[in-house]
Amino acid sequence: MxxxxxxxxxxxxxxxxxxxxxxxxxxxxxxxxxxxxxxxxxxxxxxxxxxxxxxxxxxxxxxxxxxxxxxxxxxxxxxxxxxxxxxxxxxxxxxxxxxxxxxxxxxxxxxxxxxxxxxxxxxxxPVLAPRVAELDQLIDAADADGDVDEVNRLEAIVWLDGPERPGRASHTAREHFLAMNGVALRAAxxxxxxxxxxxxxxxxxxxxxxxxxxxxxxxxxxxxxxxxxxxxxxxxxxxxxxxxxxxxxxxxxxxxxxxxxxxxxxx
Missing domain, CATH: 3.40.50.1820 (Alpha/Beta hydrolase fold, catalytic domain)
Incomplete structure (x- = not known):
């Protein structure tokens, strides 16, 4: 490498x-x-x-x-x-x-x-499905509160698990996602x-x-x-x-x- x-x-x-x-x-x-x-x-x-x-x-x-x-x-x-x-x-x-x-x-x-x-x-x-629209509102609320960790957790449901299957992905994949997206959410x-x-x-x-x-x-x-x-x-x-x-x-x-x-x- x-x-x-x-x-x-x-x-x-x-x-x-x-x-x-x-x-x-x-x-x-x-x-x-x-x-x-x-x-x-x-x-x-x-x-x-x-x-x-x-x-x-x-x-x-x-x-x-x-x-x-x-x-x-x-x-x-x-x-x-x-x-x-x-x-x-x-x-x-x-x-x-x-x-x-x-x-x-x-x-x-x-x-x-x-x-x-x-x-x-x-x-x-896009026209968001009801479950996705609900998660989107929760993400906006957490963002308004400055709760980056909660935004990250919710975005893992949307993008990693799939909005209808929260918690589906493996621990390894979730930790990797949270680490990567955590940097992006805090970036300038x-x-x-x-x-x-x-x-x-x-x-x-x-x-x-x-x-x-x-x-x-x-x-x-x-x-x-x-x-x-x-x-x-x-x-x-x-x-x-x-x-x-x-x-x-x-x-x-x-x-x-x-x-x-x-x-x-x-x-």
Missing amino acids: TLITVASGRAQLAAEATGHGGAVLMIHAGVTDRTSWDSLVARLGDGFRTVRFDARGYGETAYETEDGWSPVADALAVLDACEPGAAVVIGCSMGGRTALDLTLAHPDRVSALVLIAPAVSGAPA DPGEQSEPGDAWTRLGDIAVPTLVIVGDLDLEHIRRYALHVAASIPNSTFLELRDVAHLPHLEAHDGALDAVAGFLAAR
Whole structure:
């Protein structure tokens, strides 16, 4: 493993690269950090050069507040530092949105996509299911009270367990989630991002092979987004996993790890 720091604007992005072979860039969700990919990196072994980094506001990345910064520019800076050509890009949730926007902005740098419960720039605003709306109100109340630990606990139910299955995930996965998200919840504001993309209406322009994964316990609107993405990208495969929610790789879900490894091996 090689630890590196990549400059991008007013940020020093904490990144690491492992293994040899074809490059794979991993972009984490908005409630985790680069260590959420540990199980997938271990599953892939040394046959790929895996590159992962902490986004601004997460993990070990240092940054100053900067309006107009771009998640795509940050991801591209990491890719430039580690791989001069094209890479497979894997993104989860927020990282999936960045992966899609990166692919549309720089199609020559992406050879394939893996999207796990992806957010999508330009997507319609979600209508929350009653249980999710209830949890969202509890999170807002805890945030207003300054109770970061309670916010973290509730967000673990939403994003790790799945809103209908509180307490489902393992102790190991929960402790890892709480540690990562605890840092993010206490982080300084990185500033306003640049104007978001509009991947929702441009998914048909993506030509690379794409694997879309979602858990059956994830939020309903995220499952709908995943289905729309898979139906709209011409060369895509859709996989719904059972008994897992938003972060199957964090839970070392065998179905997710095997599917990604098989997809990469076929490239």
